[in-house]
Amino acid sequence: MPKGSTFLAVFLLLVTSTSRAESWPGAEWSPGPQATGPAVEALQAYAFPQRDDATRKGVRTDALLVIQHGQVVYERYAGPTQRDTPHLTWSISKSIMATVLGVAYGQGLFQLHDPVAKFYPAFQAHPGVTLEHLLNWSSGVAWQEDYEYAPLNSSVVAMLYTLGHADMAGYTAGQGEDAPPGRSFRYSSGDSNALAAALRGIVGSQRYPDYPWTALFDPLGIRGAVWERDGSGTFVASSYAYLKARDLARIGLLMERNGRWQDRQLLPRAWVDFNRRAFAGYKPGQDEAVGGGQWWLNRSIDGARKPWPDAPADTFAALGHWGQALYVIPSAGLVIVRYGDDRDGSYRHNELLKLAMTAFGPKVQP
Known part of the structure; x- marks a missing residue:
């Protein structure tokens, strides 16, 4: 192959690779x-x-x-699932809420070391817990993340379906402490719902109902997302986003x-x-x-x-x-x-x- 052809082939390969790496979806993939x-x-x-x-x-x-x-x-x-079916994501909702919070973080609305109580007063019972602790599932708030195999001992079952379903973050705030904040890992759907309640204080009550859409879903071109809220109007960040x-x-x-x-x-x-x-x-x-x-x-x-x-x-x-x-x-x-x-x-x-x-x-x- 002539040298010029070799150079052209390599150039086209690089251009194609770069273009492929930068491909973005429009309204449809x-x-x-x-x-x-x-x-x-x-x-x-x-x-x-x-x-x-x-x-x-x-x-x-x-x-x-x-x-x-x-x-x-x-x-x-x-x-029953098709391309246009919003599917229940369960705890993927936690990562989605973290992504929504990331937009607010980029807008300078909070810092990781801010106390949760600064934005969600019910957490004054846990004054040392920061937003970073909640994000790391390290709040130290007492919690049992058991499901079908141990429903009577389960904090998450009580929060979602019985004692706490009307105000899930409030139910979490009402739990005791079993470790100092930031010291140890304990996976907790309660921590995630407390983040959703804190988001209301971070962005304001008027912006809150639409914020996941205006901050994240709309810019990404996401259409048809559904996110359930509890009786207090707080997004159920632990469990109930459908995409x-x-x-x-x-x-x-x-x-x-x-x-x-x-x-x-x-x-x-x-x-x-x-x-x-x-x-x-x-x-x-x-x-x-x-x-x-x-x-x-x-x-x-x-x-x-x-x-x-x-x-x-x-x-x-x-x-x-x-x-x-x-x-x-x-x-x-x-x-x-x-x-x-x-x-x-x-x-x-x-x-x-x-x-x-x-x-x-x-x-x-x-």
């Missing part, structure tokens, strides 16, 4: 080249086995969407690109770094992944194995009950949304991530 082959078939076989709707056993994926370099490369739905898979992927792309959306730095880079920084008091094995700022990290802590050993170390995620997941893998340019209805613990994050990396991860050139 632009489909990229749809992946095929044995690796994709293996991923699909794991995610979509024959569905058992009678006993609700086994892996029961409702949606699997893979975005690579800003383009849709794989998409499939099952059960289409493609809309949730927009939040993943925002995080994958360090808070930038097209030509706008919607989230400060420092905020994204905080979300992706492991809480210093987290101990290996305390949860299914390493706790960050209301996001989950695939980090090795104190020499322990990564939570998802077959995924890159920079993988982070928003996770929810019954198999909801938003995985972000910056080193592979991947954003993966997985919605599910898993009731028996059959689904494994690492297995899906391993298969996804085989199908879509960087290929080693010979």
Whole structure:
């Protein structure tokens, strides 16, 4: 090949790679080249086995969407879920609220070290708890995050369905203290709902009902999001945001690109770094992944194995009950949304991530 042709080929390759890396969705995602082959078939076989709707056993994926370099490369739905179905995200709502708060942080409306009580007076019972403590699930407020297997001992069941459902943040504020703030990790849906109550004080009561939309959803082009509020009018940040898979992927792309959306730095880079920084008091094995700022990290802590050993170390995620997941893998340019209805613990994050990396991860050139 002539030297000029070689130079032109390299130049075009660089331009194409740059263009691909900077692809952004408009009103709809632009489909990229749809992946095929044995690796994709293996991923699909794991995610979509024959569905058992009678006993609700086994892996029961409702949606699997893979975005690579800003383009849709794989998409499939099952059960009652379709492309235009806002799906219950459960605890992915926590990471969404953290992202909304990131916009307010970028507007200079609060600092991480601010006491929660500054914005939510009910937390005067816990004067040493800061917004950073809530974001790190380290408030020290007494809490039992038990679900179906221990409902009588569960703080979260009482908050969502019985004693606290009319005012979930108030229920959390009324709990005692079992550790000094900032000292230890304890996953708590109460901490997340207290953040939602603090947001009202941060942005003001008039702006509050629309703030997730004006601050985050509208700039990202998210349409049709639903976020339930409790009897006090506070967003249920622990559990009750509903988004289409493609809309949730927009939040993943925002995080994958360090808070930038097209030509706008919607989230400060420092905020994204905080979300992706492991809480210093987290101990290996305390949860299914390493706790960050209301996001989950695939980090090795104190020499322990990564939570998802077959995924890159920079993988982070928003996770929810019954198999909801938003995985972000910056080193592979991947954003993966997985919605599910898993009731028996059959689904494994690492297995899906391993298969996804085989199908879509960087290929080693010979």
